[in-house]
Amino acid sequence: MTTDSIARLDRDARLKALNTMTTIRLAEEEIQNLFMANLVRGTTHLAIGQEACSAGVAQALRPGDSMTCTYRGHGHALALGMTLRAMMAEMMGKASGACKGRGGSMHMTDQSIGLLGANAIVGAQLPIAMGAALTAQIKGSGAIAVVFFGDGATNIGVFHESLNMASVWKLPVLFICENNLYGEYSPVRATTPIDDLAERAAAYGMPGVIVDGQDIEAVYSATLAAAERARAGDGPSLLELKTYRYRGHSRADTGPYRAPGELDEWLKRDPIDLLLGRMIAAGEIDQAEYDEMRGAIEKAVVEAIEWAQAEPFPELEAADDYVYYPG
């Protein structure tokens, strides 16, 4: 199954999409700088190149819906509405971070916007989203849950357990696979015997939809359709978003394992350029207006970083806070 009809967004929605994707792009470029400057510890996983996936899905959600995602989750968090300040402070392990410094780059979480957690264990977030969907189903709230994961995650056992059980229980959950062609340094072709991961849906009796993950309008439309189905009680879907990460897997990885010319090919279909080009052609924005938008976002990113740098670290006496609920 492929998306044949792509709903076009109106100008306001396109502006929002453009803004979200640009925010993710610029924030992540700065996050990489912070990592290189040792202000972000451990590791980072950038989704530069994949912005249409997180932004397109998030734009199709409603308040009350929830999301789980992966360590490559800055984009998901920003798309869903996490503030730049909360994210940057968390990156630096500050007390005012989204998780008060307990999470870090791989665990962006914001209950207030339905972001139930970014997970650093491949695949573990799938059933957690199903739990949120179970709550919605039992309470009859009409909400859905979406879960992001990578191509590599479709080879871990919990992926199969989750799709199967979600389908049997007809849970209102969307399984969103961002197939960026690599799991760490291994090309999907070397680890997985099929090209289209959406095929795996058939084994679990749910629709498997292949989506152009570089086209935010395609992502948005496919998500909306699957969400409607889930809200109507018809159960989960698997969406495979074909996409590509421009940067390495993590940290300072430069991606020496890529096929020659592969990155250049994908850069020709950059998700931001694609939407911007479409909007310019439609007379919905001009380059100067976009540059202005970009400048404002850059300023907000820098402001958030400076703010976060000045924020205090957590109190040392609080080292074992939040291990148990004290009540």
Add this chain to the structure above:
Amino acid sequence: MPEITYRDAVQKAIADEMRLDDSIVFFGEDVAKAGGVFKVTPGIYEEFGAERVRDTPISEQAIIGTALGAAITGLRPIAELMFADFIPVAMDQIVNQVAKYRFMSGGQFTVPLTIRAAQGGGGGFGTQHSQCAESWLMNFPGLKVVAPATPLDMYSLLRAAIRDDNPVVVLEHKYLYTLKGEVPADASPGSIGEAKVVREGADLTVVALQLMLHRALEVADKLADEGINLEVIDLRAVAPLDSETILRSVMKTNRLLMVEESPRQGGWGASVASMIADRGIYHLDAPIKRVNMENSLIAYSPVLEDEIIPNAGKIEKAVRDLLAED
């Protein structure tokens, strides 16, 4: 006072709590229509219906992950994993997710989740269906782990676990399912993390739980005839571990023996021993001793299984050895 079995105490605790709180859901493999493979939960499905009581596929990770996701979004799930030996299949969800979810979110979530499983040997189930899980699970801050030994404790601690806003693993001992005991109609939820002195004595402290507790009590009865008075403590939970009750007892008896139905290395008895070495060593008149399964595995053959799991004879010998020390 009504006498009920340990098995019925589980069923009653779940039913009583589900009647009081609509947000409680219960699921696991064959727990609903079949009433559980140990027939522990009959009638729950019939009373509370298919929405709240569900059979799952054989998918331990999905069971626990789904229960976690439900717990952080407003439900109060009880998830059953059947044999405790299957806990390792769901270990990522229990260890990396359930135990850490509140912490890594900086306290944004509470995790009101109960995980039940049946554990323990003595029934000829062989090496993959007879283990005790409490010592595996006590190394993960964020989890509470209870292992009740009587119908009353089973009832009151399971109710407390369900009400707790932290994740609690409740381990039921298979060998005790038929044990009968009094559970008053108005029994209230217990307090997780409190050990209980179940028999007072001045000569030596024995700490045990579940099946080993009953074997220790058997030994205490026998030795009482000789004028040897054991103080027997039912640990009841390994996380949180009630150090104070044990310490208080050791300060009185000056001798400590632990009986564990699990391998010696890494068992909860080692944690208790280290706590006493740290806080109570000057009160000891003899070395701290532990009776465990030696570092062996549970065998199928009845004679081997009986040899491997600590029995009354071994406990008695350890007590006599300890009392002989000066």
